[in-house]
Amino acid sequence: MPSARKDRTLRRMAKEIRQCRKCSLSQRRKNAVPGEGPSNARIFLVGEAPGKAEDEKGEPFVGMAGRVLDEALKKAGLHRSKVFITSVLRCRPPNNRNPKAKEIAACRPYLESYVETISPRVLVALGSYGLRGLVGKTLKVGETRGKRLDYKGTPVIATYHPAAVLYNRKLMRKLVSDLKKAKSKSQAKRSRGG
Numbered sequence: 001m002p003s004a005r006k007d008r009t010l011r012r013m014a015k016e017i018r019q020c021r022k023c024s025l026s027q028r029r030k031n032a033v034p035g036e037g038p039s040n041a042r043i044f045l046v047g048e049a050p051g052k053a054e055d056e057k058g059e060p061f062v063g064m065a066g067r068v069l070d071e072a073l074k075k076a077g078l079h080r081s082k083v084f085i086t087s088v089l090r091c092r093p094p095n096n097r098n099p100k101a102k103e104i105a106a107c108r109p110y111l112e113s114y115v116e117t118i119s120p121r122v123l124v125a126l127g128s129y130g131l132r133g134l135v136g137k138t139l140k141v142g143e144t145r146g147k148r149l150d151y152k153g154t155p156v157i158a159t160y161h162p163a164a165v166l167y168n169r170k171l172m173r174k175l176v177s178d179l180k181k182a183k184s185k186s187q188a189k190r191s192r193g194g
């Protein structure tokens with residue numbers, strides 16, 4: 001898809017998401033949080049759901065977990081401005097509770113449209129919900145890291161959510177290593193199902 005068309009699609013989707021009422025999370029949110037990043041991004045990150053800071057600002061990963069993500073990206077030789085970031089849900093669950101299956105299902109078409117529009121070289125699932133959003137199954141990150149996974153033929157790298165690193169700094173090394181893998185895959189020739 002030409003970049004001008006991709007940019008138009010992303011703007012249209014952001015508008016639609018900000019007005020979305022497809023699940024009950026719309027009732028208590030301050031702001032829905034559309035995906036963010038360049039339309040030609042080769043790396044596409046999928047988190048869990050907006051938290052308090054994201055809900056306030058209407059932007060993804062702007063709270064403490066966002067600072068961890070920025071640090072990890074920098075250590076991996078990447079920059080936020082070069083990657084696309086979204087989540088399984090685009091509205092904050094009350095008190096940051098876990099996403100419900102019906103909410104994930106209601107919000108999934110946006111994730112699918114984002115991946116189709118961006119057409120990244122590699123997808124990075126941040127945490128078990130990011131993984132569930134992409135592969136459709138509940139899997140533990142610790143047991144899934146390093147396994148070959150794909151979403152409609154695009155490779156998926158499973159790694160820890162930056163919020164988990166806040167509680168266990170030892171996971172930073174693993175998050176950075178997985179982001180380095182994503183960087184290397186994004187630079188390789190496009191491979192389907194790799």
Ligand code: SF4
Nearest residue numbers: 020023026091106107
């Ligand atoms: S979480 Fe997703 S489906 Fe639910 S209201 Fe927000 S944008 Fe719509």
